[in-house]
Amino acid sequence: MEWIEYVGYVGVVLSSITFMPQVMHAWKTKSVGDLSIWMVLILIGNVSTWLLYAVVKDVLPMIIANSIILVLSFVMLYFKLTFKK
Amino acid sequence: MEWIEYVGYVGVVLSSITFMPQVMHAWKTKSVGDLSIWMVLILIGNVSTWLLYAVVKDVLPMIIANSIILVLSFVMLYFKLTFKK
Numbered sequence: 001m002e003w004i005e006y007v008g009y010v011g012v013v014l015s016s017i018t019f020m021p022q023v024m025h026a027w028k029t030k031s032v033g034d035l036s037i038w039m040v041l042i043l044i045g046n047v048s049t050w051l052l053y054a055v056v057k058d059v060l061p062m063i064i065a066n067s068i069i070l071v072l073s074f075v076m077l078y079f080k081l082t083f084k085k
Numbered sequence: 086m087e088w089i090e091y092v093g094y095v096g097v098v099l100s101s102i103t104f105m106p107q108v109m110h111a112w113k114t115k116s117v118g119d120l121s122i123w124m125v126l127i128l129i130g131n132v133s134t135w136l137l138y139a140v141v142k143d144v145l146p147m148i149i150a151n152s153i154i155l156v157l158s159f160v161m162l163y164f165k166l167t168f169k170k
Binding site for chain 1: 089092093095096099100102103104106107109110111114116117118119120121123124127128130131134135137138141142
């Protein structure tokens with residue numbers, strides 16, 4: 001495996017965990033007023049698109065990463081719609 | 086061009102614009118307390134990694150998208166460090 005492929009795997013791991021701190025932050029504070037709902041909605045569209053791409057192209061790391069991000073973005077949407085502030 | 090390549094281009098456009106509403110929201114409200122700084126920092130690492138990957142692999146749409154997201158994530162970091170709340 002070439003070195004750049006390892007860089008790709010680092011990218012996959014970092015992509016997968018990017019929104020975990022945001023979900024934990026929102027869960028702890030129960031406050032999401034500063035989160036843009038448009039960011040969350042576009043993120044869901046963005047990640048759904050890449051998930052479709054990854055499934056058709058059969059790229060497993062990309063399927064896993066985008067599935068994780070999709071779940072996290074739906075959790076953020078749920079928080080955004082249910083927390084009062 | 087196969088249909089799935091068009092899906093990829095939609096993904097590139099959606100990825101590029103994902104954080105624009107968040108930057109505008111933060112700029113308008115001057116409030117970023119609910120944004121996780123760890124999300125922003127991991128996003129910077131994530132996007133820098135993909136930018137390196139895209140440059141080495143010479144994938145222009147991926148270079149453009151990741152450059153845009155990198156600029157937006159540094160703007161979010163700047164807001165996070167300078168706005169008081």
